[in-house]
Amino acid sequence: MRTERLAADAASIARAAEILRRGGLVAFPTETVYGLGARADDARAARGIFEAKGRPPGNPLIVHVPDVASARALADGWPADAERLAQAMWPGPLTLIVARRPDRVAGVVAAGGPTVAIRVPVHPIARALLDAVGLPIAAPSANRSTEISPTTAEHVEKSLGGRIDAILDGGPTAVGIESTIVDVTRSPARVLRPGHVTAEAIAALVPVQAAAGLVTAPAERAPSPGTHARHYAPRAQVALVPAHAVRGELDRAAQAGSRAGAVEYGSRTATGPHAELLPGDPAGYAAALYAALHRLEDAGCDVIVIAAVPEDPAWDAVRDRLTRASATP
Ligand code: AMP
Ligand code: MG
Numbered sequence: 001m002r003t004e005r006l007a008a009d010a011a012s013i014a015r016a017a018e019i020l021r022r023g024g025l026v027a028f029p030t031e032t033v034y035g036l037g038a039r040a041d042d043a044r045a046a047r048g049i050f051e052a053k054g055r056p057p058g059n060p061l062i063v064h065v066p067d068v069a070s071a072r073a074l075a076d077g078w079p080a081d082a083e084r085l086a087q088a089m090w091p092g093p094l095t096l097i098v099a100r101r102p103d104r105v106a107g108v109v110a111a112g113g114p115t116v117a118i119r120v121p122v123h124p125i126a127r128a129l130l131d132a133v134g135l136p137i138a139a140p141s142a143n144r145s146t147e148i149s150p151t152t153a154e155h156v157e158k159s160l161g162g163r164i165d166a167i168l169d170g171g172p173t174a175v176g177i178e179s180t181i182v183d184v185t186r187s188p189a190r191v192l193r194p195g196h197v198t199a200e201a202i203a204a205l206v207p208v209q210a211a212a213g214l215v216t217a218p219a220e221r222a223p224s225p226g227t228h229a230r231h232y233a234p235r236a237q238v239a240l241v242p243a244h245a246v247r248g249e250l251d252r253a254a255q256a257g258s259r260a261g262a263v264e265y266g267s268r269t270a271t272g273p274h275a276e277l278l279p280g281d282p283a284g285y286a287a288a289l290y291a292a293l294h295r296l297e298d299a300g301c302d303v304i305v306i307a308a309v310p311e312d313p314a315w316d317a318v319r320d321r322l323t324r325a326s327a328t329p
Contacts, residue, residue: 003157004166008125012168017132019165020045025052027142027156028129029170030121032093032179032196033149033290034156035064035139036164037129040074043106046138050108052163055145060111061138062095062179063118066130071096071118074104074136081184081206088205091122093175094197097183109138119179125170141178142167148234148297148325151176151290158294176287177321182208194317196286234297236261236304238326243307247271253303261301263292265309274299282315289321 004019006012008029016026023045026037036052039045040063050057065071068086072078076099085096100116110116121127130137141149143159150156153169160167180195180202188207191199202208241249246262250272253260262271266280276292278285296304306322309315 003161006168008168008170013128016168020133024165026166028168030126031123032175034142036142037137037139040109040136040138043108046106046109053145058111061109061140064137064139076101079184090120093179095119095179095181148293194320233325234293236301238304240306240326246307249305258303259301260303261296263306
């Protein structure tokens with residue numbers, strides 16, 4: 001299949017909407033990462049996402065809609081906590097889990113489960129596309145399953161070129177890591193995946209159950225299937241070590257004959273030829289992380305040494321992604 005590369009102008013958005021309406025697959029930018037979209041009301045279209053990504057059918061998809069009213073229409077009941085969070089945080093990088101209306105969201109989208117994950121993105125291209133399609137669009141990250149999420153159209157092309165109908169190019173994404181996921185099917189709500197919208201911000205709005213063992217929940221016990229240990233991972237072997245131990249780890253890898261790259265942050269001097277120095281604040285770090293991992297992968301690094309980030313809650317989302325990138329398969 002030839003993958004059309006579309007600049008994000010009005011004509012391209014109309015073209016992308018047309019492809020989606022007839023059941024095709026289109027990657028598009030959101031504020032978090034690029035999503036791979038298909039009709040959420042059409043089982044055949046949504047199955048295409050799983051095929052293109054090589055995604056296990058047990059891992060459900062997030063459905064994107066343009067506004068709160070469209071979200072309510074997909075839910076079998078709309079809890080007060082959902083309304084509260086939606087009014088405060090949408091459009092934005094927050095996903096809500098609610099009971100699913102089976103007549104509106106295909107079972108395959110929800111991996112056969114009784115719930116559905118819904119999000120209203122804030123990115124102007126995503127919003128224009130959703131408005132133009134006029135249908136709920138299922139869209140997980142636009143990468144092959146378990147690989148690094150894409151934050152540019154080039155990342156999507158590298159991973160899914162030839163497997164999908166089109167890529168809408170909106171430049172690099174701003175948040176850089178996947179949305180915060182909150183289960184509001186019961187109260188207190190549960191944060192299933194940390195993200196740019198912090199657990200603290202959620203807890204200021206609705207009662208939240210304290211998260212325990214979130215980051216390393218094994219697949220079979222994970223409350224949210226994509227939260228299993230290994231995810232968002234480069235093909236290289238990833239070592240997450242204290243900042244002071246990065247140089248020693250790089251030396252060890254080099255002696256073993258590996259091509260090793262490093263990811264450090266803040267005011268440290270980057271170490272070695274394949275070194276990425278990321279911003280020292282969590283939002284800046286998150287925005288830059290996946291592009292850095294893609295570059296190290298493209299440079300042929302077979303070992304990536306990452307300096308551990310602070311234990312502070314402000315770093316929860318970044319720490320979650322680093323822990324999973326470094327988990328053994
Ligand atoms: P991605 O957009 O690639 O991060 O994938 C979407 C993620 O959303 C999945 O990996 C799941 O963790 C989560 N998700 C989607 N639907 C549900 C659901 N109904 N219940 C719990 N988690 C979900
Ligand atoms: Mg993903």
